[in-house]
Amino acid sequence: MFEILLSDLSGQPLYLQLYTQMRNHIRSGVIRNGTRLPSIRSLHQQLNISKTPIETAFQMLLSEGYIVSKSRSGIFAVNPHENWPAFRPSIDLRQQGDVQNPIPSQSIAAQDIRFDFKPAGVDNEMFPVRIWRKMINEAIENHSADISKYGDTQGEYTLRAVLADYLRKSRGVVCSPEQVIIGSGIAYSIGLIVHLLKGIGRIAHEEPGYVQVREVFALNGFHMLPIPVGEKGISLEALEASGAQAVYVTPSHQLPTGAVMPYSEREYLLEWARTADAYIIEDDYDGEFRYFGKPISSLQSLDHYGRVIYMGTFSKAFTPAIRINYTILPIQLVQRLEELQHILNAPSRVEQWAMTSLIEQGHWYRHVRKMRNTYQRKHQRLLELIESHFSNKAKITGHSAGLHIRMELKTHLPTEELLKMAAEYGVKVYDFRHSWINWVEPEYPEIYLGFAGISESAMEEGILLLKKAWARVWS
Amino acid sequence: MFEILLSDLSGQPLYLQLYTQMRNHIRSGVIRNGTRLPSIRSLHQQLNISKTPIETAFQMLLSEGYIVSKSRSGIFAVNPHENWPAFRPSIDLRQQGDVQNPIPSQSIAAQDIRFDFKPAGVDNEMFPVRIWRKMINEAIENHSADISKYGDTQGEYTLRAVLADYLRKSRGVVCSPEQVIIGSGIAYSIGLIVHLLKGIGRIAHEEPGYVQVREVFALNGFHMLPIPVGEKGISLEALEASGAQAVYVTPSHQLPTGAVMPYSEREYLLEWARTADAYIIEDDYDGEFRYFGKPISSLQSLDHYGRVIYMGTFSKAFTPAIRINYTILPIQLVQRLEELQHILNAPSRVEQWAMTSLIEQGHWYRHVRKMRNTYQRKHQRLLELIESHFSNKAKITGHSAGLHIRMELKTHLPTEELLKMAAEYGVKVYDFRHSWINWVEPEYPEIYLGFAGISESAMEEGILLLKKAWARVWS
Ligand SMILES: Cc1ncc(COP(=O)(O)O)c(C=O)c1O
Ligand SMILES: Cc1ncc(COP(=O)(O)O)c(C=O)c1O
Numbered sequence: 009m010f011e012i013l014l015s016d017l018s019g020q021p022l023y024l025q026l027y028t029q030m031r032n033h034i035r036s037g038v039i040r041n042g043t044r045l046p047s048i049r050s051l052h053q054q055l056n057i058s059k060t061p062i063e064t065a066f067q068m069l070l071s072e073g074y075i076v077s078k079s080r081s082g083i084f085a086v087n088p089h090e091n092w093p094a095f096r097p098s099i100d101l102r103q104q105g106d107v108q109n110p111i112p113s114q115s116i117a118a119q120d121i122r123f124d125f126k127p128a129g130v131d132n133e134m135f136p137v138r139i140w141r142k143m144i145n146e147a148i149e150n151h152s153a154d155i156s157k158y159g160d161t162q163g164e165y166t167l168r169a170v171l172a173d174y175l176r177k178s179r180g181v182v183c184s185p186e187q188v189i190i191g192s193g194i195a196y197s198i199g200l201i202v203h204l205l206k207g208i209g210r211i212a213h214e215e216p217g218y219v220q221v222r223e224v225f226a227l228n229g230f231h232m233l234p235i236p237v238g239e240k241g242i243s244l245e246a247l248e249a250s251g252a253q254a255v256y257v258t259p260s261h262q263l264p265t266g267a268v269m270p271y272s273e274r275e276y277l278l279e280w281a282r283t284a285d286a287y288i289i290e291d292d293y294d295g296e297f298r299y300f301g302k303p304i305s306s307l308q309s310l311d312h313y314g315r316v317i318y319m320g321t322f323s324k325a326f327t328p329a330i331r332i333n334y335t336i337l338p339i340q341l342v343q344r345l346e347e348l349q350h351i352l353n354a355p356s357r358v359e360q361w362a363m364t365s366l367i368e369q370g371h372w373y374r375h376v377r378k379m380r381n382t383y384q385r386k387h388q389r390l391l392e393l394i395e396s397h398f399s400n401k402a403k404i405t406g407h408s409a410g411l412h413i414r415m416e417l418k419t420h421l422p423t424e425e426l427l428k429m430a431a432e433y434g435v436k437v438y439d440f441r442h443s444w445i446n447w448v449e450p451e452y453p454e455i456y457l458g459f460a461g462i463s464e465s466a467m468e469e470g471i472l473l474l475k476k477a478w479a480r481v482w483s
Numbered sequence: 484m485f486e487i488l489l490s491d492l493s494g495q496p497l498y499l500q501l502y503t504q505m506r507n508h509i510r511s512g513v514i515r516n517g518t519r520l521p522s523i524r525s526l527h528q529q530l531n532i533s534k535t536p537i538e539t540a541f542q543m544l545l546s547e548g549y550i551v552s553k554s555r556s557g558i559f560a561v562n563p564h565e566n567w568p569a570f571r572p573s574i575d576l577r578q579q580g581d582v583q584n585p586i587p588s589q590s591i592a593a594q595d596i597r598f599d600f601k602p603a604g605v606d607n608e609m610f611p612v613r614i615w616r617k618m619i620n621e622a623i624e625n626h627s628a629d630i631s632k633y634g635d636t637q638g639e640y641t642l643r644a645v646l647a648d649y650l651r652k653s654r655g656v657v658c659s660p661e662q663v664i665i666g667s668g669i670a671y672s673i674g675l676i677v678h679l680l681k682g683i684g685r686i687a688h689e690e691p692g693y694v695q696v697r698e699v700f701a702l703n704g705f706h707m708l709p710i711p712v713g714e715k716g717i718s719l720e721a722l723e724a725s726g727a728q729a730v731y732v733t734p735s736h737q738l739p740t741g742a743v744m745p746y747s748e749r750e751y752l753l754e755w756a757r758t759a760d761a762y763i764i765e766d767d768y769d770g771e772f773r774y775f776g777k778p779i780s781s782l783q784s785l786d787h788y789g790r791v792i793y794m795g796t797f798s799k800a801f802t803p804a805i806r807i808n809y810t811i812l813p814i815q816l817v818q819r820l821e822e823l824q825h826i827l828n829a830p831s832r833v834e835q836w837a838m839t840s841l842i843e844q845g846h847w848y849r850h851v852r853k854m855r856n857t858y859q860r861k862h863q864r865l866l867e868l869i870e871s872h873f874s875n876k877a878k879i880t881g882h883s884a885g886l887h888i889r890m891e892l893k894t895h896l897p898t899e900e901l902l903k904m905a906a907e908y909g910v911k912v913y914d915f916r917h918s919w920i921n922w923v924e925p926e927y928p929e930i931y932l933g934f935a936g937i938s939e940s941a942m943e944e945g946i947l948l949l950k951k952a953w954a955r956v957w958s
Contacts (some may be wrong), residue, residue: 010659010814011789011813011814011815036818037661038659038661038814038817039659040659040660040661043659052810076841128633129631129632130631131631132627132628132630132631132632135627135630135631137623137624137627137630140623141619141620143625144616144619144620144623145616145619145620148612148615148616148619149612152607152610152612153607154804155607155610155612155802155804156604156605156606156607156609156610156802156803156804156936157605157607157803157804157936158603158798158803158804159602159804169702172711182486184485184513184514184515185515186485186512186513186515190666192828192830195826195828195829196827196828197805199674199826203702217826220825223825224825224826227678227822227823227826273819289892312488327630328631328633329629329630329631329632329634329831329832329833330634330831330832330833331828331829331830331831331832339485339486339513342513343511347702350670350694350695350698350699350702351670351674351699351702352670353667353668353670353671353806355667355805355806355830355831356804356805356806356830356831357804357805357806358804358805358834359831359833359834368958453693461631461632473856
């Protein structure tokens with residue numbers, strides 16, 4: 009269950025060692041809230057010490073509220089900080105929004121949040137339950153001869169082929185199935201790129217930008233160079249000056265600012281890569297969703313020199329619960345995959361087979377079209393709501409694509425204060441503070457709202473509450 | 484599809500550039516065997532050059548056999564080396580047996596192999612199709628509220644809890660759900676350990692041992708120390724002398740030799756780890772299957788000082804097609820998971836939910852029991868067949884557990900020669916040559932045979948053919 013190390017040499021009495029260690033385990037979550045603890049008798053046997061120090065330690069924990077004793081059922085751990093964002097390694101930080109954003113106010117318990125404009129959210133109603141079950145059932149049935157065999161570690165060939173076809177049609181991506189790697193999410197993709205770009209020490213990234221990518225590179229010893237982001241995406245001047253040999257960008261909808269990189273900037277960026285012999289990592293995570301203006305070709309589709317590593321995901325248009333994403337390598341990097349054969353590791357074959365059929369049978373195209381309509385509508389609704397409730401007090405940017413928008417508020421209150429005020433009314437909005445390596449309070453606070461994971465009616469209520477929460481800002 | 488780069492500056496005529504690049508693409512597999520190529524007309528438009536150089540290049544490829552033209556359906560690529568183990572990044576090397584073993588004879592095409600005693604094979608008939616479909620369907624239905632949400636990146640908590648319970652019962656593993664990490668295979672587990680053991684430069688591993696683990700560590704810059712394996716597993720003397728700060732072992736059925744580490748050696752190994760402040764990575768990949776003697780407790784269950792990182796997989800008792808495995812960390816390493824939050828990436832939630840129900844509803848226990856019986860029977864049958872057909876010419880070792888055995892043959896012919904002779908009769912057996920960093924031809928050739936992925940009748944035919952193939956060895 010958990011470890012207690014008692015030492016004669018520590019100079020501390022046994023009861024104190026025991027008390028301290030158990031308290032720490034409970035506080036840190038190693039002993040989870042509600043866990044049934046071993047009895048005094050069993051600890052006595054296990055630790056091979058007399059019962060007195062155990063009883064004393066338990067008395068202390070009891071009086072401090074770290075344990076409760078329930079008659080006939082035993083002693084249970086109580087974490088008094090359970091609702092605090094304390095260190096809890098077992099809880100998904102992404103789900104809590106922590107990765108992209110700290111919890112706005114420490115005094116607000118998660119359960120008090122009724123309207124969450126989480127930028128990473130996805131519509132839950134639209135998931136094609138019936139069709140996906142059909143695809144999965146067929147996959148298991150039709151591949152019974154392969155159900156007990158390892159698959160291609162680069163991904164099932166047929167999935168790579170239909171995906172290459174889809175990406176060509178939808179995003180202009182030019183590739184053969186040999187260039188496609190099926191993976192289980194961006195951590196996996198970056199984990200591979202880390203090895204493909206071995207020897208390249210310095211990687212430029214957007215500031216602000218996507219925390220996870222920055223951190224995975226940094227954990228692997230890369231020196232990360234933050235490059236400022238403007239209205240046209242990453243600053244090409246600063247990039248050129250940085251001396252980077254690779255850059256990670258989100259050109260179709262910059263995370264978090266929402267900037268879309270214009271065509272001419274794309275050409276310039278590609279030219280930079282060619283001249284500097286550098287690689288561009290293009291994360292087209294929500295490239296399917298664009299609301300205004302002409303779609304701009306992906307960098308990959310404009311690249312004639314094999315400088316672009318393209319990646320996309322099923323997390324936005326489908327679901328992040330089934331972990332499938334993809335990376336498209338330029339041909340010269342495909343050759344180096346052989347060296348990486350031992351770290352290649354494709355996700356479940358059954359789900360890959362199901363995904364293949366989903367695309368082959370046309371369901372996927374219909375689904376993406378539906379999602380685009382849904383998100384277009386939600387997007388429109390959110391803009392209307394903000395317009396009608398905040399009119400001249402809010403300026404919206406970053407809204408021509410993707411699944412979240414940015415709202416600049418005409419006040420000089422700090423962003424954190426605004427998040428706190430919102431949370432007090434049960435509304436969670438975001439500041440993406442963690443996306444900056446060097447966060448500076450902007451002149452006007454910038455608030456981020458995702459619209460994909462929240463229903464239109466909840467959106468309405470949420471914005472109304474936000475208006476109430478912030479009423480005194482302008483009174 | 485594939486990339487052709489034509490340049491005026493190369494000094495080569497266009498037809499030659501085109502010919503060379505297409506030939507290379509076909510040979511290297513970038514253009515796959517059987518791929519339909521673009522027509523001359525479409526290349527003419529795409530490449531913006533006249534038709535003559537394209538026609539010339541195609542004529543050359545045609546005459547050399549790199550393409551064939553089928554009337555009315557088009558031009559198709561032909562890889563003349565398709566049956567050779569040439570560089571083909573898109574083909575699963577594990578499935579081909581290459582990772583653990585090179586293809587025995589370059590002149591034998593894979594399709595000529597009718598009986599494959601692949602050590603990594605798993606029984607295909609036993610997969611519980613109906614039950615798994617039920618679990619998956621229920622998972623999708625019962626979790627509709629979460630189907631579009633990211634999960635816990637360490638793995639679903641309930642799966643970790645039922646798994647901890649299963650491992651305690653079946654393998655004596657002592658852990659709380661907080662210590663369990665759900666992953667997608669051993670590459671993922673080792674990829675995490677790489678970060679957890681940062682600062683430890685030298686890792687000892689079994690010689691011979693599991694290639695994938697050795698390679699993943701090496702790719703990540705670790706210095707790997709090969710330690711000889713004997714009848715009791717890894718040599719503890721050599722390990723002690725190596726100065727390693729961590730060791731990777733497969734104590735329940737050493738891969739590949741099949742040695743089982745006795746109890747006293749386990750105690751000694753743990754004592755070494757405690758004294759040297761080192762970590763033991765215990766890969767219990769086929770720990771469920773034991774045929775002779777008393778089961779020996781896992782290292783993890785004997786460890787009182789948090790020195791063991793335990794890992795296991797669903798690939799052997801269930802299927803390797805659904806990529807789920809698990810790693811159990813000692814508590815002091817759990818604390819460090821927070822630093823690694825950005826690289827944690829659990830597999831599909833749907834399959835995790837399904838796996839949870841499978842275990843919770845008792846199907847898993849019944850399935851493992853069934854598999855144990857099946858493998859016990861197959862194992863018994865293989866031993867009988869070898870005994871009756873090779874009697875005093877073969878000595879079997881490594882057969883008290885796991886899914887493969889080792890057979891030492893009384894001849895001084897080189898192992899490779901024996902594999903070749905077998906392959907000529909359509910039988911594939913293995914030498915695990917790649918498991919050695921420094922392969923030395925043993926005094927008597929050692930042949931490895933897996934029995935899990937082959938039916939009893941095929942096993943019978945296979946062994947009979949093997950007898951024929953090797954008849955002249957002893958004549
Ligand atoms: C910039 C960016 N890239 C990629 C992803 C998708 O990651 P994954 O495919 O691991 O779900 C996200 C998810 O929020 C993201 O914000
Ligand atoms: C020694 C060893 N460990 C682990 C595994 C299982 O790996 P995975 O869980 O990635 O399928 C294998 C598979 O053959 C193996 O031989």
